[in-house]
Amino acid sequence: MKKTSTSLASARGPVDHEVRNQIIAAATEHFSRYGYEKTTVSDLAKVIGFSKAYIYKFFESKQAVGEVICGNCLGEIEAEVRAAVDQADRPPEKLRRLFKAIVESSMRLFFQDRKLYEIAISAATERWQVTLAHEERIQAMLRDILQEGRQSGDFERKTPLDETMMAIYLVMRPYLNPLILQHSFDYAEEAPAQLSSLVLRSLSP
Amino acid sequence: MKKTSTSLASARGPVDHEVRNQIIAAATEHFSRYGYEKTTVSDLAKVIGFSKAYIYKFFESKQAVGEVICGNCLGEIEAEVRAAVDQADRPPEKLRRLFKAIVESSMRLFFQDRKLYEIAISAATERWQVTLAHEERIQAMLRDILQEGRQSGDFERKTPLDETMMAIYLVMRPYLNPLILQHSFDYAEEAPAQLSSLVLRSLSP
Structure with missing residues (x-):
């Protein structure tokens, strides 16, 4: 179990970290303009130019x-x-x-x-x-x-x-x-x- | 001025006091069932069987x-x-x-x-x-x-x-x-x- 999570963590290396940051930066910008409640994960996907499924690889929900x-x-x-x-x-x-x-x-x-x-x-x-x-x-x-x-x-x-x-x-x-x-x-x-x-x-x- | 308000007060004698109490009792009952925000003065008038204008003789607004x-x-x-x-x-x-x-x-x-x-x-x-x-x-x-x-x-x-x-x-x-x-x-x-x-x-x- 330990090994799996370690290899997963290394698979999610610096590039994944960058993608996460990119999503957070775009979401912060979008939320601050349109509000958290009114924004959906689809909206975020559209703004960033990612698929919704791709965002869900990094964050399990809008709340995350x-x-x-x-x-x-x-x-x-x-x-x-x-x-x-x-x-x-x-x-x-x-x-x-x-x-x-x-x-x-x-x-x-x-x-x-x-x-x-x-x-x-x-x-x-x-x-x-x-x-x-x-x-x-x-x-x-x-x-x-x-x-x-x-x-x-x-x-x-x-x-x-x-x-x-x-x-x-x-x-x-x-x-x-x-x-x-x-x-x-x-x-x-x-x-x-x-x-x-x-x-x-x-x-x- | 003083005289007018005194005579007004006496015109609003015990009967008027009773009407006010009647309106308050009915409103308390109605608000507690349907909520204050959703109730209008027209709703209160209907329930009590008074005209809206008559209620306004006693209370200047729903807030009152x-x-x-x-x-x-x-x-x-x-x-x-x-x-x-x-x-x-x-x-x-x-x-x-x-x-x-x-x-x-x-x-x-x-x-x-x-x-x-x-x-x-x-x-x-x-x-x-x-x-x-x-x-x-x-x-x-x-x-x-x-x-x-x-x-x-x-x-x-x-x-x-x-x-x-x-x-x-x-x-x-x-x-x-x-x-x-x-x-x-x-x-x-x-x-x-x-x-x-x-x-x-x-x-x-």
Whole structure:
């Protein structure tokens, strides 16, 4: 079994990787113009000049294409958030920056391109694997900051770490989840600072 | 001017009040069967056996009817929340009950009747006056609990009261707002306890 999958992987070498990228690039362009929901795999095939069957050799469904595009967007958000966190020295400031960067990156990426945002809506509604993985990575970043703050003496240590992490995650969730974010615009400017302050008060040793 | 409005008010005496109630009762029944969005004022007129013009003497639009029905639902939630809060002695427990009761009442009222829930969605989307007033009354309850806790020494007093109140309100908002609540079911069971604990840690003197 291992051998088969290895030989398959090598058959799908750099050329196949290029074809996949070509499909993703064309799909990103097409989705951002006509929307994810309205586009079919036939539409994509026509635009790229491939047969539908050929596209299905690389992606098993339109959703599989959407997942890659959505994963790219979420990856960008994570990179921006990580960069913002890394700029701070102390855990309290890291936590503030985490919250602020999540809201800013999500707002920008999702709303500079209303059509691509449709993919994020589908992803969140149908709970695609990429969004679950994104949530987990944000939770991991949060856990790291909390652990560092407990070690440095900035944060209290009585509450179990995972309880603290999950409660703070719930506070941030309305600004992370694209379905909820669209109903939180009125608060998106002020909320990160107000909620970070509340969270930091809750963490005081 | 004052005189005119007074005489108008007395012309709209107990009989008119009864007609209004009759329209509201019939509309509640009709909306809960066929939905708010799909129903027109003509439909309501037909069901009640009044002319459309006669209904317009009492309500200037379908939304005006919807606002009264929505206001009734929100009033029920507020009464339940107030009763739950009043059962507790100490401010920290009041705060826990406030959060728990808001989530439970909202879930029950909105989801035992999917069709009436449509009105709440319209109300929240279009920011009807009744929902803004509801938000303000919940904020007032929260402020009262915080004030009491500051006086009793249960809560810290350094942070400005309105800042504390607004931040806690933002924590509760995803479970208050029907547009967001529908995306928070997965967390609705656990969130009130987890978030109340976090909020109470943030309030410790």
